[in-house]
Amino acid sequence: MRGFKFAVLGALGAVGQQMLNMLDQSDLPIESVKPLDVKQNNGKKLVFRNKEITVEEVVEGSFKDVDIALFSAGAEASMSIAPMAVQEGAVVIDNSSAWRMDNDVPLVIPEVNPHDLDRHKGLIANPNCSTIQMLVALKPIHDRYIIKRIVVSTYQAVSGSGQRAIDELISQITGFVNKSPIESSVYPYQIAFNALPHIDIFQDNGYTKEEMKMVNETKKILDRAIEVNATAVRIPVFRCHSESVNIETAKPIDPHDVRLLLKDAPGIRVIDDVGSLKYPMAIQAEGKGEVFVGRIRKDYTIPNGLNMWIVADNLLKGASLNAVQIAETLIARNLV
Amino acid sequence: MRGFKFAVLGALGAVGQQMLNMLDQSDLPIESVKPLDVKQNNGKKLVFRNKEITVEEVVEGSFKDVDIALFSAGAEASMSIAPMAVQEGAVVIDNSSAWRMDNDVPLVIPEVNPHDLDRHKGLIANPNCSTIQMLVALKPIHDRYIIKRIVVSTYQAVSGSGQRAIDELISQITGFVNKSPIESSVYPYQIAFNALPHIDIFQDNGYTKEEMKMVNETKKILDRAIEVNATAVRIPVFRCHSESVNIETAKPIDPHDVRLLLKDAPGIRVIDDVGSLKYPMAIQAEGKGEVFVGRIRKDYTIPNGLNMWIVADNLLKGASLNAVQIAETLIARNLV
Numbered sequence: 325m326r327g328f329k330f331a332v333l334g335a336l337g338a339v340g341q342q343m344l345n346m347l348d349q350s351d352l353p354i355e356s357v358k359p360l361d362v363k364q365n366n367g368k369k370l371v372f373r374n375k376e377i378t379v380e381e382v383v384e385g386s387f388k389d390v391d392i393a394l395f396s397a398g399a400e401a402s403m404s405i406a407p408m409a410v411q412e413g414a415v416v417i418d419n420s421s422a423w424r425m426d427n428d429v430p431l432v433i434p435e436v437n438p439h440d441l442d443r444h445k446g447l448i449a450n451p452n453c454s455t456i457q458m459l460v461a462l463k464p465i466h467d468r469y470i471i472k473r474i475v476v477s478t479y480q481a482v483s484g485s486g487q488r489a490i491d492e493l494i495s496q497i498t499g500f501v502n503k504s505p506i507e508s509s510v511y512p513y514q515i516a517f518n519a520l521p522h523i524d525i526f527q528d529n530g531y532t533k534e535e536m537k538m539v540n541e542t543k544k545i546l547d548r549a550i551e552v553n554a555t556a557v558r559i560p561v562f563r564c565h566s567e568s569v570n571i572e573t574a575k576p577i578d579p580h581d582v583r584l585l586l587k588d589a590p591g592i593r594v595i596d597d598v599g600s601l602k603y604p605m606a607i608q609a610e611g612k613g614e615v616f617v618g619r620i621r622k623d624y625t626i627p628n629g630l631n632m633w634i635v636a637d638n639l640l641k642g643a644s645l646n647a648v649q650i651a652e653t654l655i656a657r658n659l660v
Numbered sequence: 661m662r663g664f665k666f667a668v669l670g671a672l673g674a675v676g677q678q679m680l681n682m683l684d685q686s687d688l689p690i691e692s693v694k695p696l697d698v699k700q701n702n703g704k705k706l707v708f709r710n711k712e713i714t715v716e717e718v719v720e721g722s723f724k725d726v727d728i729a730l731f732s733a734g735a736e737a738s739m740s741i742a743p744m745a746v747q748e749g750a751v752v753i754d755n756s757s758a759w760r761m762d763n764d765v766p767l768v769i770p771e772v773n774p775h776d777l778d779r780h781k782g783l784i785a786n787p788n789c790s791t792i793q794m795l796v797a798l799k800p801i802h803d804r805y806i807i808k809r810i811v812v813s814t815y816q817a818v819s820g821s822g823q824r825a826i827d828e829l830i831s832q833i834t835g836f837v838n839k840s841p842i843e844s845s846v847y848p849y850q851i852a853f854n855a856l857p858h859i860d861i862f863q864d865n866g867y868t869k870e871e872m873k874m875v876n877e878t879k880k881i882l883d884r885a886i887e888v889n890a891t892a893v894r895i896p897v898f899r900c901h902s903e904s905v906n907i908e909t910a911k912p913i914d915p916h917d918v919r920l921l922l923k924d925a926p927g928i929r930v931i932d933d934v935g936s937l938k939y940p941m942a943i944q945a946e947g948k949g950e951v952f953v954g955r956i957r958k959d960y961t962i963p964n965g966l967n968m969w970i971v972a973d974n975l976l977k978g979a980s981l982n983a984v985q986i987a988e989t990l991i992a993r994n995l996v
Contacts, residue, residue, distance in 0.1 A: 475811045475906050477813035477904035479895065497836065497837060500833065501833060501834050501838075502837075513941060517896065517898050517942070518897060519895060519902045519941070519942055520941065521902070521904070521939050521954070522939060526934040530915065530955070530956075531957060551961035553959045553965070555969070557815065557902075559895050559897075560895070561855060561895075568857070568893065568904075570891075601862075604857075605855070605857075607853065618857070619891070621867060624865075624889070625889045626889075631891060
């Protein structure tokens with residue numbers, strides 16, 4: 325198999341770093357990796373598969389010799405740079421929200437809708453982290469029981485807001501321990517020892533953009549008929565998002581059957597033995613590629629209802645790993 | 661009005677301390693306060709209304725000269741001591757779960773079901789913290805729109821597990837800052853930088869006792885017809901529980917009307933202006949007696965649905981303050 329030339333835009337960010345890690349650990353036939361940055365970080369050295377690579381500033385022509393470009397540079401940068409990269413011949417897998425709802429752009433979770441890649445036109449969008457982990461867990465359930473409605477409340481880690489937010493939580497708890505003042509700049513309020521019912525900006529309908537991503541991306545990826553009611557909350561966790569998910573299905577659903585179903589499903593690890601206090605947790609999912617599912621139990625308030633607790637590493641399956649898995653799928657299906 | 665003789669059992673615990681504070685700050689005609697403890701802490705000195713008071717070990721006869729006894733010494737102690745206290749002539753307001761579902765024991769939130777106090781037989785139960793704040797917010801809504809079903813996910817503070825849990829979180833974050841090992845004993849796993857979908861013990865049906873308290877106490881306090889589907893989660897917050905609450909009502913419901921309704925309701929403060937980033941938060945509710953409600957918005961997935969974010973100080977309205985308000989109501993209604 326021929327080797328592929330990769331680029332990573334936003335190579336110095338929290339997700340970009342993980343994209344390089346995930347490429348490094350993958351079995352992909354990688355000929356080269358070009359780390360790119362939108363800012364003046366050119367000259368900065370990184371290591372990839374034991375070789376030093378140098379960050380370049382993205383310019384016209386940066387993608388001329390690139391097969392697959394992984395983007396994690398925010399929506400604004402993506403709006404202008406992705407079309408250029410596609411023009412120059414690269415297939416772009418973009419982690420921002422810029423293109424997700426574009427009809428010409430497949431929005432893909434390889435375990436859920438890999439076939440949507442067939443119609444790609446050079447640009448593929450990586451879904452939002454909260455959506456990815458929820459849909460990996462719900463796809464096998466939807467296939468068997470038909471999900472009609474989802475009520476989800478999230479418990480999201482600060483790394484979803486990037487390295488500066490991780491630094492802010494560290495600085496706030498250090499301030500608490502050292503009895504010095506607690507300052508906030510990434511978030512509007514203190515995140516240490518707090519829960520913020522506010523992720524991304526508020527829309528006119530009273531929901532945040534993060535909440536509406538879960539609504540709209542679920543429809544695009546899994547099934548337009550599924551209704552999603554979401555509340556997205558930031559909590560003082562460094563890494564891994566947790567989700568309290570309630571579903572209503574068309575067919576009768578049984579927790580025991582769902583446990584067996586999910587155990588055999590791709591990308592999922594069931595941790596669900598409450599008698600032995602086994603359930604998914606953020607601190608255990610860190611650094612792992614699977615989506616962890618537990619607390620699977622009947623919802624007794626409706627005829628066909630189920631609750632579960634879904635945890636995944638927001639920087640891996642929620643971002644970088646899913647992007648690399650899209651690249652793997654593209655290559656395996658001869659779509660590059 | 662005559663003065664009343666109070667006792668506080670568990671006076672040295674996190675909630676017991678707040679019971680003394682709440683009594684101190686109340687307008688109640690208090691003749692005396694006797695701090696009691698089940699352990700050998702007798703001799704320990706506390707200050708109440710600028711007077712030194714001495715903690716006594718609870719013994720037979722401790723309640724002979726007591727009008728109202730506030731209990732916060734856990735379910736086990738309450739099972740044996742509450743009947744004795746009632747026998748000795750005190751009216752007991754118990755904060756534990758021991759008596760809550762007993763048919764002979766009123767379970768009361770003064771803003772919600774004060775009339776249930778009329779039939780008391782000497783023993784009154786204080787509801788669970790998560791239930792109290794949810795029902796204070798939902799009572800006016802139920803009265804007007806008839807709530808049929810509640811789906812709630814909680815974000816609960818460690819102070820709900822007592823002073824040792826507060827100390828454990830402090831010790832874990834101090835360990836993190838000082839790069840020393842993180843140890844857990846109150847919780848089965850690290851709580852710092854984590855979310856534990858596990859509060860109180862697991863039941864055979866897969867739910868925790870905390871979750872079933874919200875189900876059963878809601879039925880007893882507000883309306884047997886209301887179905888509650890609960891997921892209770894501990895997060896690394898010191899004080900104040902937050903709740904993501906979704907409701908389905910029998911009548912059409914509008915967020916704007918609900919905001920106006922709650923603004924005039926007792927014990928509630930509406931903080932809901934997302935355009936100015938105003939929503940309830942744990943760090944702001946600390947030390948306050950009201951239940952804070954925000955993020956009030958239509959649930960677009962069902963005909964009559966609404967979401968809201970409810971925050972209250974679990975040690976105050978969720979425990980000590982509600983108990984003192986029960987005492988105030990008993991006195992105002994001549995039920996002592």
